Amino acid sequence: MSEQTAPPAAGRLYGVGLGPGDPSLMTLRAVQVIAEADVVAYHSARHGRSIARSIAAEHLRADHIEEPLVYPVTTETTDHPGGYQGVMEEFYASAAARLAAHLDAGRTVAVLAEGDPLFYGSYMHMHKRLADRYRTEVIPGVTSVSAAAARLQTPLVEGEEVLTILPGTLPEEELTARLAATDSAVVMKLGRTFPAVRRAMETSGRLAEAKYVERATMAGERTGDLAGTDPESVPYFAVAVVPSRVGNPGSRPAPETGEVVVVGTGPAGPLWLTPETRRALADAEVLVGYTTYLDRVPRRAGQVRHGSDNKVESERAEFALDLARRGKRVAVVSGGDPGVFAMATAVLEVAAQDGYRDVPVRVLPGVTAANAAAAAAGAPLGHDYATISLSDRLKPWEVIAERLAAAARADLVLALYNPGSRSRTWQVGKARELLLEHRSPDTPVVMARDVGGPEQSVRIVRLADLDPAEVDMRTILLVGSSQTQVVRRGDGAQVTWTPRRYPEA
Template identity: 60%
Template sequence: MTGRFTIVGIGPGDPELLTIKAARVIGEAAVVAYHAGVGRSSHARRIAAAYFPADVIEEELRYPVTTGTTDHPGGYVGAMADFYESCAARLAAHLGADRDVVLLAEGDPLFYGSSMYLHDRFKDVYDTSVVPGVPAFSAATAAVSTPLVRQTDVLTVLPGTLPEPELARRLADTDAAVIMKLGRLFPRVRSALAQAGRLDGAWYVERASQAEERWLPVADVDPDSVPYFSLIVVPGDTATGSSMTRMRSVPAPPTDAIVNGAPAELLVVGLGPGRDEWLTPEATEALAGVDHVVGYGPYVGRVPQRAGLTRHASGNTVELDRARAALDLARAGERVAVVSGGDAGVFGMAAAVFEAAEAYPDVAVRVLPGVSAVQAVAARAGAPIGADFAVVSLSDRLKPWALIERRLRAVAEADLVLAIYNPASRSRMQQVAVARNVLLEHRKPDTVVVVGRDVGRAEESLTITTLAELDPATIDMKCLLIVGASSTRVAGGRVWTPRSTDEAPR
């Protein structure tokens, strides 16, 4: 027999916010464990001590380090890993002796709590359960007495430890937010709020529900006075004003569509395949001068958030709707950029914008080029597109598959290097295999194939194979393929195609 291990959420600080179940479980425990900071009494014990049984065994789990430095050979991570192992050993001794152990967790146990590390170690070994608790952000919202989310609002909980640009981006892209883990990080969190246009209406709450509770606008907080027990609440109503006017409306267009003395203009910007270094100076300058960025969510997410910038992210199959929304904004006098990955003119947003722009003769459209995915993959491989080449998309969402097959045969018969975009998706798993078989009707099995995956991103990989050995099961939407011509060569791990050849097409 072994004891039961229960993690009990005890709320944000006010003992009266313990649940009835939490009080009962604590009162029945043989052992109560709680964490304590370096050189400090346990905050968790203070909250729950009134419910301890008279004969309870107490286990104080004192952290070896918090925000300071450590001489542990593994640094902070190593010191904490050893700490949790020692805690597990201490509590396991009680459980093995058939004693029920309760571990106190401030707020809710599974919400940024240290208790989860012991939960992970014990859940498959002992009878383990969790008693939820009131999270700190609920107490903070109650303190400022302001609704956090309404109706279809989206709430995002963010750690202040995120990089400032990422924090600003996420704040701009959500209706409401809670920001945890402040302390010395407060200045950069405040800066991120300002960049996201969310500083006004954001509330700072310190020691929520406790006797020392304090709350005030984030803009009024002294950065040197921010303790660990603090957080920021950004109500959803601050996103676009009242919840009854949450849907963005486009201002009525000027009668002559003249903006600051110049004709209305919409920019279409290619962001490149993924690396910041591949964003052109022209594109960088343009994005710094607009007030609205419109595009597919992941591409909009690559544009740094700053004060005054409104982001309009949407799904991947609403290109014309996205283009019309951007054109409406431009016609209304706003400075707008539609963003697209790679080069906007290569299977990107440029064509969709021009299609929609036929109904907007008073809005000029200007396209700023970007590094295309085929250029990026080719450069990583060597110079496979050093001679004539063609580019084909295998997506049949906007054109029939029969047409794609005819074009593949034409390219193969012409002995052109072929770059293949959109080779597969969740709903198109067989088309790569069909395309390979079509090409093999006119190309030798040992024709060189380059598979570039996530080129320009951290997960980048490059594979050099042949047409016969290409495994369609390994290809997805993150890949771009380059199928060589008969003259394409591989030497020293590099792929290149001579600029001239005397060979007849095969």
């Protein structure tokens, strides 16, 4: 609240960050505010001992009014009708009322908070209930994250790395996904969550890098490798740290053997990457792929990139497998989903040869163009559909025409990949002729170009109006069935969907 709108006789509220535990890490401003306060409030469990008070103890005066805010429950169960959340809401409301009484009487109130007041701290519950009514100042403090990194003497992030801070109370699968998708991480609130956090580290491939820090800067401080930490010994005031790889070149786990991981980047940029794919790309020593797709992958220190033309898939696959056979961890980068008209087939085909049978190969899924285009247009793939490439570079047009006719007779929605290019200009027109032999001229066709990219264009046209001149290699076509519907929404946009129930069902 501003000075102008606060009640003139009211006191001032301070949220005072005390730092991670060592009293010498308190800021000068924190010490000054405590010294000037009339009331010092701090949270504690029912045993009455307050870590916050112990940090600030040497700065408390005999004439300070102390307000212990004692939690009614911590980790135990409660018979409150609103459950744990209900009993805590009542506690925070009551505590805020006690502090408000002091503020209304003109007293200055300092609420002590370990670490930083607005970083996973108890003070924020008072702030949300009081800051709009009283003049308030928050004094930042050194967080446990910074203290842990300092005690490990390890950089958390460097350059363009991303740091993710996670509560250990998240569901294990969510922890796993977020650990896989980030560069560096700190997991807070361990204690009883430690076994799940450790499993998430292992599943996401981060366990070998992870460090453990307990009570940083406090008595009883302990550090070490997370993998070797006894779960029974872990208190609440402990964190798991996955530090910077740039700042710790030896932290990347050395592969026991080389491998090839074939990954899909989705139809466009980083928004379409899965957490599993992000982890594989981060772990790779070498990236191999079509240059356009490699450019979608963030550059990382120490990684080697080998870009090539889009027409040398077998050579690219053999090159990647040769590197893996020599012990390298290789990611072959593909667009969309690597198993849909993309690099997974090329890699597995070469890997089936005698010289590469023992090279480990994994394929990770990605968002394919058909699904991305369908989502942008509505739900045209809501019922049975067929996926066909119109490129006759690797199969005769006669085969393509036969499959188009068969799918059209079966009344399947069609996802048509690779419809045209500078050197292939007639295939779309011929496909339209074949489909019109079995489909109404009013059949909706989704023309989706550069989905997810800066030039995204998604239009719905009649099959009879499909113009081959408007189709290129960055376009995918979704041709509806006899049941596919098109409606115009209230905002004027058209959407299309194919009902899941067929009329005869």
